[in-house]
Amino acid sequence: MVTVAIDAMGGDFGPEPIIDGLIDALDERKFKAILVGDQDAILSYLPQFYADHIEIVHCTDVVSMSDAATDALKRKDSSIYKAVELVRDGKANAVVSAGHSGATMTLATLRIGRLPHVNKPPLATLMPNISGQKSLLLDVGAVTDCKPRNLYEFAVMGKAYAQEVMGINRPRIGLLSNGEEDSKGDELTKETFPLLKEITGFVGNVEGRDIFNGSVDVIVTDGFTGNIVLKTSEGVAYTIIELMRQNIKKSIPAKIGALLMKRKVFSNLKKQIDYAEYGGAPLLGLKGCAIVSHGSSNAKAIKNAIFQAIKFADSKIYDKIESELEKHK
């Protein structure tokens, strides 16, 4: 049975949504959970029935959003450090944290360690698309300055995740660029292009809009561009919904219209684009599973991140990545 270590303290809203999410997850699936954080705080949110079935690893320190990621290595009594350490020590198969994402990435990379053939572990994220499926974008912020070899490894890892965790048999892999033609790109992507041609399923350069139109399953980019793309997407979605809200407020017929559309349109749309439905962002290429959740995760986001961690930890993704990278050193 998979064991998931959960950082109870790191989120923007304290332990409550994290523990609520864990309870919801335990109600739906069978797995072992270890909660890491202040025991009193945890027990004040955790009903006795669940407390009897969960291990708690007590600690008092929390790495906060204003702390530097580089300090995380020294914060040995922090909830994120101890949660990562459980994976390192083989006491858990996966760690989920809604805390400081830089700290989680640093600790997971340095303490759990990279798979032998991986140079830099990327952070991947699921994006909604128009076909109702999800596409995987990576890297979204772990490796800011990339070399072609990094992008090649991201493509291999993204493909393995799509196959082993997302259940896509033959993932289509695209290289994010400023045009679809083979000749398009900046220096980095032009040098990367021939490397990716070695990978079965590579469809060539793709554009920003292809992330959402269902034409590709895995989109490969450097962590600088990927991070900007991710935040741009959130910004556009928020802006459109906010502009509609402002317009609705100004008209009574529109208010009635919005009520009529609430259940079948707005609720569905929210479900289709809400990150809480998608779990968290998996850090790939490590000797264990680490899921980085949004700081403002609600209970549903945490529940889905735990399910994702279980699926990830239970998969053959590690072997797949290693055997593929070994072939093309």
Place this chain on the structure above:
Amino acid sequence: MVTVAIDAMGGDFGPEPIIDGLIDALDERKFKAILVGDQDAILSYLPQFYADHIEIVHCTDVVSMSDAATDALKRKDSSIYKAVELVRDGKANAVVSAGHSGATMTLATLRIGRLPHVNKPPLATLMPNISGQKSLLLDVGAVTDCKPRNLYEFAVMGKAYAQEVMGINRPRIGLLSNGEEDSKGDELTKETFPLLKEITGFVGNVEGRDIFNGSVDVIVTDGFTGNIVLKTSEGVAYTIIELMRQNIKKSIPAKIGALLMKRKVFSNLKKQIDYAEYGGAPLLGLKGCAIVSHGSSNAKAIKNAIFQAIKFADSKIYDKIESELEKHK
């Protein structure tokens, strides 16, 4: 009076929407227009009254979307070549084209020429934001691989455009990065940061979401990232609207709701995010004005691009850019 040369042939839908847009523009403002393209085709769409007041420069060749931008220099009888040449020769102050954007950029840069202190002319585009204002993103595709000096020049040119054409007295200028802290960025933006600190109005690093939240007026990035951001934004907006449309179709109350929301919500939203309202993308740093319009521009987009060209050509942006770049060589 400003004279605008218009490439009548380049758009995806032929001369009709371009000529319709010009007619609408002539009905609203006073300026001189020169239409460049096949005379018979132009006259078949142009009522006699307007034909009497417009100069037509006849030519038969058209650079099509499938042609290479680099060939444009040899296509001396093409509509875009001749339209650009009118600006070079001082017969027009501005050129507007909805044709091959690479060809337009190449020709404008090489034939009209750069301002003395500009190394590479960037393509800028207006983005909608939540405050109902517009922000200027540049470069969105002219200069794929940039040096810090290029980004510095983009910032100076974007600021000048915001002041002289958009009418923003004290534009706030941001450097697009993967986080707001000064320490964030890739190699390029980290080297650029200290250069931008020399510019009054520089607010530091901004994130993808800041393009749309009204916190900044000018967003500076390289042409690779900017192009991806632009197409990602279009992709997200299209996806959200398409997902709503799909959801509306499935429910009768939702259909009624959508009807009630049509005028005050959806029409307003369309107006707020539709590129046709924004004109085209100005190419900055040249000795004349060039506006690159969307290939699928409708009459409204062309009309707004012409108005933008008039405002641009009538402004003091050239002096502003030169005096500012001269100060910090």
